[in-house]
Amino acid sequence: MLGKTINEINIGDSASFQKTISETDVYLFAGITGDINPAHLNDVEAKKTIFGERIAHGMLTASLISAVLGVQLPGPGTIYLGQDLKFKAPVKFGDTIKATVKVIEIIKEKNIIKLDTTCTNQEGKVVVEGLAIVMPPKERV
Template structure:
């Protein structure tokens, strides 16, 4: 498994449907920075002050700024698109449950593991979760269309 740091190149590659097995797992680890939150706000146009304004966020249930939930979820997308199954994977669906906030400076570990494989349809169900330390902050599942050597 790989430990991804901001200056590292992301691992790239593909695990074709023919090589996938139930239980196969990949992950990445990333510190969420103020810059990440600012860039996500710019790209998504989600400028909710709970993400950007310290004073405002102190008076919320979170008692401080938090990262966008979808920024955290994007790390799952990175694992799926870069590692498992990797390049050529097509998202068909994703369910997510946000369980705890992610704050600037938190190191998030995004984990993806293969739960089910439908070889005939090239569909793979993936268990997904993100952790900060030992706390699960997000969990869900993804359904993807995996690449195949037959279509290279």
Template structure:
């Protein structure tokens, strides 16, 4: 079984960073739509999306927030992190097929385990797609945990797709 280990507030230093990379596919958009309830055809309907200024399906804006959340909870600081807030500027769309890299960098340590982390998502062309800052409570206790098993999820395409 795979395990992950966190970094406590005391272990974090200004400038500490991590990166996490993911290639976006249609299933990502479908699963996020199911969980969020956002079924905007810009994200889910290739025919409709082709008629927009983007000329194709784009990822939900908050999907990028979920990618940042995953990096915080899995990498820096890792398990036990509490996500307090985020500011984000959406610079360009994330398209199906894009390979995005989430970069986190510790910017500031505040009192009571509060940490400000610079957040950037870039695409495969090294262009920023999302920039901002995350505000978190870093864990105070060191922990290593087993990764939970996730269920297999099958998405059935509607007739005509």
């Protein structure tokens, strides 16, 4: 895998990654992060929430954006500098989430790119949206 340098990236370039979120994914994420909120892990308690069932962690969903940035665009060697996020809808167990990034600004003198970031479910509904700021590799990694 080779990461793209700033000279190989253009406004409008995009990439995506898709994954079906399983119960196992949610439990593993809870164990890694320590976020054991019952909305994610306890069916009885989750039924009392506005969602009426267990849902995936918002940050688990948003982490799929990192997969796109670190593996595809710009790819290996990318440094993640920042991310603004808006959580628009819950992600349920079994939802297939597509994380997409699109280059919207290139600041060559600082070796920085800005990307629109969006996660949609299998119905095309936006569940997460935001803006990422990254530094692509200075040379091919």
